[in-house]
Amino acid sequence: MRFCVFGFLSLFLIVSPVSAWFFPNSSAIPPSLRNTTHVFWDAFSNFTGCHHGQNVDGLFRIKKYFQRFGYIPETYTGNFTDDFDDILKNAVELYQKNFRLNVTGELDALTIKHIVVPRCGNPDVVNGTSLMHNGRRKTFEVNFSPGGKVPRLHTVKHYTLFPGEPRWPRDRRDLTYAFDPRNPLTDEVKGVFARAFGRWSEVTALNFTNIESFTTSDITIGFYTGDHGDGEPFDGVLGTLAHAFSPPSGKFHLDADENWVVSGDLDSFLSVTAAVDLESVAVHEIGHLLGLGHSSVEESIMYPTITTGKRKVDLTSDDVEGIQYLYGANPNFNGTSPPAATTRERDTGSFGAAARIDGSSSLSLFLSTVGLFLWILP
Structure with missing residues (x-):
């Protein structure tokens, strides 16, 4: 059964x-x-004018900001200090280049103004390669007259992948x-x-x-x-x-x-x-x-x-x-x-x-x- x-x-x-x-x-x-403002990012205004060689209390926080968005490699595992060292200077310069700012390597007023703006959480730099300023170059050939030279016109596409x-x-x-x-x-x-x-x-x-x-x-x-x-x-x-x-x-x-x-x-x-x-x-x-x-x-x-x-x-x-x-x-x-x-x-x-x-x-x-x-x- x-x-x-x-x-x-x-x-x-x-x-x-x-x-x-x-x-x-x-x-x-x-x-x-x-x-309401973002407490930590808003405090970055205190670093306006900071430059290479200085030691400023709390500067390690802005290094963490740059690491989050790829400007300092994730492979860097050391403790961030309050020194404005080469690591921070290089990060600032790349950030300024990406956002088409004057590349000074310093935390000038315009750079700080950009940093504190709300943003997407995706990084701008991946594995050391910037996703923002690698424009795609396209070439066009135009013949203006029979038998004449063929000018080559270049345009740059700014979208990135x-x-x-x-x-x-x-x-x-x-x-x-x-x-x-x-x-x-x-x-x-x-x-x-x-x-x-x-x-x-x-x-x-x-x-x-x-x-x-x-x-x-x-x-x-x-x-x-x-x-x-x-x-x-x-x-x-x-x-x-x-x-x-x-x-x-x-x-x-x-x-x-x-x-x-x-x-x-x-x-x-x-x-x-x-x-x-x-x-x-x-x-x-x-x-x-x-x-x-x-x-x-x-x-x-x-x-x-x-x-x-x-x-x-x-x-x-x-x-x-x-x-x-x-x-x-x-x-x-x-x-x-x-x-x-x-x-x-x-x-x-x-x-x-x-x-x-x-x-x-x-x-x-x-x-x-x-x-x-x-x-x-x-």
């Missing part, structure tokens, strides 16, 4: 959502949050993306990402679709705080805003401590130092997800920094040429930079309009039934 014993196990998993602030516009940000030029495979032109289920985002917030992906698909042969499955999607998006397990911890309000990994990783992480504005409302932005436009950051990080590195062209989407209160979502010609080098052009692209996408603005003027993912509650996920079969043979 054969019979079956079926065991039924029900399993519950408690997952705490990650807290994040979203505001329809900057006027909805409470006064207590409006003028990750080392090895990683990209999504040719058989994966329809990419999916999903949001971390611990971030119960509103449709309005998800719409910001849809617009950001759309700006890239308008100009290249890629399509993006939002799906529910976080574990099977090509691209995963989440808001996190502090050390979130990828070796690139976030640092609170301002500082590093987000980071994304090169293909085919698909990981896209944003700092949940920022005051994210979802409407693109710039009119009241200017007086709010801690407001960050979500779509501007999303468009930039998607560029990394697709294989683009940082650009030294300030107008480019792929420029590493963005000042608070600024909205920058339109691809420049350099951004377009870079992404089309990797994936080809969208057949419907007319050869000009795509127009800005229309965004819905909602000016409530009230603090209660902010949407918060509350980390004080918990999310219960019911996992599927686990069946246990025991077959007993006579």
Whole structure:
């Protein structure tokens, strides 16, 4: 006689959502949050005027900043001192070159002004090679007269790629993306990402679709705080805003401590130092997800920094040429930079309009039934 014993196990998993602030516009940000600054980066202004040979209390912190973004190699394992030594001087000079500043090797006022601006968490220098000033040279030949000499015209493309030029495979032109289920985002917030992906698909042969499955999607998006397990911890309000990994990783992480504005409302932005436009950051990080590195062209989407209160979502010609080098052009692209996408603005003027993912509650996920079969043979 054969019979079956079926065991039924029900399993519950408690997952705490990650807290994040979203505001329809900057006027909805409470006064207590409006003028928040990044404590450590803001303190860098104390080093204005420092130069080689000096010893200044706390200078080791700016060395850690430069190491985080690749200007000092990760292989350097010694303890940083407060000496303005050759290591720091070389880092400052490369930083100034990348950002098209006057190369002095000193922490002059303009250099410090750039350093304290909020930025992408991806490095500017990888394995000792700058991703920002290695322009791609293209040569064109033009014959102005029959039998005459053929002038050679040179142009430099400033877009950059990750080392090895990683990209999504040719058989994966329809990419999916999903949001971390611990971030119960509103449709309005998800719409910001849809617009950001759309700006890239308008100009290249890629399509993006939002799906529910976080574990099977090509691209995963989440808001996190502090050390979130990828070796690139976030640092609170301002500082590093987000980071994304090169293909085919698909990981896209944003700092949940920022005051994210979802409407693109710039009119009241200017007086709010801690407001960050979500779509501007999303468009930039998607560029990394697709294989683009940082650009030294300030107008480019792929420029590493963005000042608070600024909205920058339109691809420049350099951004377009870079992404089309990797994936080809969208057949419907007319050869000009795509127009800005229309965004819905909602000016409530009230603090209660902010949407918060509350980390004080918990999310219960019911996992599927686990069946246990025991077959007993006579």
